[in-house]
Amino acid sequence: MKQRAPLTLAAVTAALAAVTGIASLTAPAAPAADGKKTAAARMPVERSTLVCPAPSSSDIADTAYTSYTPGAAPGAKAEAKGTGKGAARLTGATKDAKAVLEPKEPGKPVGATSSGSEAPALTGTAEGALAPGWTVQQTTKVAVGRARGVLGTACGVPGTDFWFPAVGTSKGREDYVHLTNPDDTAAEVDVKLFGPEGPVKAEPGRDRITIAPKSSQRLLLSTLAPDTQLADVTAHVTTRSGRIGASVQVAEDGVGTDWLAPSTDPAGSLVLPGIPSDATSVRLVAFAPGEEDADLSIRLAGPGGSLSPAGSEALHLKAGMTASVDLKDVTRGEAGSLLLAPTDARKAVPVVAALRVVRGSGAKQELGFIPASGPVGARATVADNRTGENATVLYVTAPGKADAKVRVTASPGTEGGEPESKEVQVKAGTTLAVSPPPAPSGGKGSYALTLETLSGGPVHASRTLTLPHEGIPMFTVQPFTDDRSTVLVPKAVQDLSVPTE
Numbered sequence: 411m412k413q414r415a416p417l418t419l420a421a422v423t424a425a426l427a428a429v430t431g432i433a434s435l436t437a438p439a440a441p442a443a444d445g446k447k448t449a450a451a452r453m454p455v456e457r458s459t460l461v462c463p464a465p466s467s468s469d470i471a472d473t474a475y476t477s478y479t480p481g482a483a484p485g486a487k488a489e490a491k492g493t494g495k496g497a498a499r500l501t502g503a504t505k506d507a508k509a510v511l512e513p514k515e516p517g518k519p520v521g522a523t524s525s526g527s528e529a530p531a532l533t534g535t536a537e538g539a540l541a542p543g544w545t546v547q548q549t550t551k552v553a554v555g556r557a558r559g560v561l562g563t564a565c566g567v568p569g570t571d572f573w574f575p576a577v578g579t580s581k582g583r584e585d586y587v588h589l590t591n592p593d594d595t596a597a598e599v600d601v602k603l604f605g606p607e608g609p610v611k612a613e614p615g616r617d618r619i620t621i622a623p624k625s626s627q628r629l630l631l632s633t634l635a636p637d638t639q640l641a642d643v644t645a646h647v648t649t650r651s652g653r654i655g656a657s658v659q660v661a662e663d664g665v666g667t668d669w670l671a672p673s674t675d676p677a678g679s680l681v682l683p684g685i686p687s688d689a690t691s692v693r694l695v696a697f698a699p700g701e702e703d704a705d706l707s708i709r710l711a712g713p714g715g716s717l718s719p720a721g722s723e724a725l726h727l728k729a730g731m732t733a734s735v736d737l738k739d740v741t742r743g744e745a746g747s748l749l750l751a752p753t754d755a756r757k758a759v760p761v762v763a764a765l766r767v768v769r770g771s772g773a774k775q776e777l778g779f780i781p782a783s784g785p786v787g788a789r790a791t792v793a794d795n796r797t798g799e800n801a802t803v804l805y806v807t808a809p810g811k812a813d814a815k816v817r818v819t820a821s822p823g824t825e826g827g828e829p830e831s832k833e834v835q836v837k838a839g840t841t842l843a844v845s846p847p848p849a850p851s852g853g854k855g856s857y858a859l860t861l862e863t864l865s866g867g868p869v870h871a872s873r874t875l876t877l878p879h880e881g882i883p884m885f886t887v888q889p890f891t892d893d894r895s896t897v898l899v900p901k902a903v904q905d906l907s908v909p910t911e
Contacts, residue, residue, distance in 0.1 A: 452896045454542040460500070461655025462532040462565035463588035463669070464626060465550040468557045469527050473550040475500070476794040477511045478519040478821055478858040479536065480543045480893075496538025500546060500565075502530035503590050503626045513540055519793060519858050521824040531626035532565065533592035533655075542895030545858065547794035549886065552667070553879055556584075559666030559776055560877050562886030563657055564792065568592050572656040572672040574645040575732065576695040576764040576779060579603070579610075579632040581639055582663035585670075587647060589619065590626040590655040597621045597652030601629060604697060605640045608730050621654060628659075642734040644697040644762070665768055665777040668886055673781045676700070678758025680782035682748040682765050684805030684872030684887055685710075685741050687843070690775070691768040692737040694748065696761055698727040704759035705752065708735070711807050712746040716839040724753060727761060745843040747807040747870065750782075769883045778874075778887050785868040786816070786861045787892025792873050793858040795820070797849050804844040804859060806871045808836040814866035820848040820857050827853015836869065847873075861890050 465473040477500065500511040510532055513520045516539050536544040546565040552558045568590075577585045591597045599619045603610035612634040621627055631645060647656045661667040674680070676699055685692060698704040704727040709716045719740050727733050740746070748765060752758045765780040795802040808814040819831035827850035836842045850857050863869050871890040876883055 450898050450900045453899045454896055456537060456541055458536045458541040458544040459568055459592055460534055460544065460546050460565040461568050461590045461592050462546060462548045463563065463590060463655070463657050463659070464531040464628070465529050465548055466552060466557065466561065467527050468552045468555060470554070471526060471550050471552045473524045473529055473548060474794060474856065475511055475522045476519055476547045476824065476856050477513045478545050478791060478793045479513065479516040479540045480789065480791055480860045481516040496536065496540035498534065498536035498540040498544065500532050500534030503533045503592070504530065504624055511546070516540060517821065519821050519824050521856060531588065531590045533590060543789060543791055543893035545791045545793050545893065547792065547888070549794050549875065551877055551884065556663065557661050557667045559668060560875065560884040560886045561659065561668050562875060562888055563669035563671060564888050566655045566657060568653040568655045570649045570653050572647040573676070573762040574647070574658050574670055575673055575697050575762050576670060576766050577631055577643050577645045577658055577660065578641050579635065579639055579643055580641045584661040585631045586628040586659045587631060587645060588626065588628045588657050588659060589621050591621040591623060591652060592655065593652060594623045595652055596623055597654050598650040599654060600648050600650065601634065602646045603631065603634055604644045604646065604730060604732050606642070606732055610635045610638055610643065642695045642732055644732045660777065660779070662777055665775045666884070668778045670764065670779045671781050673762040673764055674784045676760030676762050678752050678760060680750040680761065680763050681807065681809050681870040682763060682780050682782050683807050683870040683889060684780060684874060685746050685748065685765065685767060686769060686874055687741050687743055687745040688769055689741050689767050690739055690771055692740050693766045694735045694737055694763060695732060695766065696725060696727055696750070696763040697732045698729050698759055698761045700760055701729055702759045703727060703729050704761050705754065706750045706761065707753050709749040710740055710746045711749055711809060711839055711841045712744045713840055713842065716749065745805055745841055747805065747809070747841045749809050769885060774882045776882055776884050778885050780872065780887050781889065783870060783872070783889035784891045786863050786871050786890050789860060789862045789895060790871070790890035790893055791858050791860045792888045792890055794856045794875070795859050795873065796856055796875060800845060800876055802847060803874045804847040804871065805841055806834065806836050806844065806869060807841040808838050808867055808869055810868060811838050812866040813838050814869045815864040816869055817862040817864055818844065818848055819860045820850050821860070823850045823853030823857045824855030825853060827851055833864065
């Protein structure tokens, strides 16, 4: 019997309930004494947890960390808890580590730097007013060597189930999965690989790892099956106990290195937002983890509408087997987003996906990844944006049938300044490149961009940060996803009246 990759209960629970690091399911409001349903209020989350991987093994790596909390959460009640300054601290992932970042109040980003290969993985929590929408970006630049490039990742929410399409175990690739345990108890972790022929048989004992409390480990994926070399693989990381932060650092000969963030949870339709206009190579890697095959249509949403790439209009995914499509220079000079949908709307099979994107040519190529991501929702933030010619480009797409309006707000810089914002309209089925996006006035340093969906949609978005070096377009892409800064809390109702006769 062929082994399948199950859609775990943990994955379903996380998709329904993860709230910035603390997953909890909110029960429906209980009926009041008169039989009417009690009201519920949207309240800010009171505690958030984030995990950042160790940035680099290179001695010449320079890493910037930026922490930002946007402020009052959209839709939250004014009298809700979470007002004031709150507290937050990001430290090395060890029990005795010193603080790296300690933001003091919402609306003001703070930054820190580190150098070399000794920079540790980080864990941290934010409480009170600093918790709703707390975002930390880690950006590393390595000028030379096999690991050269710009590596960017948003520090992630710890969880129990992660999918990584587009990893590899072939010659010339070094893909490490980084696993960080933020808690005081050990985490038991399984790492499974799925190639074009199905599950990749691992060496005995190598695919199960124990992560000690407050610690981090990295695993070279090719060591799971040393005799198997595959260019396109899907990695599935799950926990038997505890929770972890997980991300994959990819290094590939000739095209540099970057972080691959997890794909959004398996779904019948996916959006992979923000392929740069000058991409010279784009490869789609997808995987159907259930028991059914998936048939997908492939469309590119560009500035003028959506179209099917010639020769790559559809993709058939066999259950439990990774498939890839070489889309080459699919954008042809215009930025776009890839839309995957079931060819038969009545048969939506959950899938995961990611794009491997290359910019440049010859010896001056650079690698980046765009995972499938969820919608912006009420609000989403990406920190560490830079000013300068094409340094930061924002991509916003409305993949459905409704136009959308989005507010884009630039925070102050890490060295001061005033926030700026603008509203942008995105037509249905298109991708809008906002270049340059809003930037703080009168300030210096990096800044955060916050998106709010005002009408229409849904809206998906990402930003590309480009830091060229000696003619190499070093870049990294981070998606915007709903920051889940509020939760719906049923209002408690208790009838203390004494009945009279």
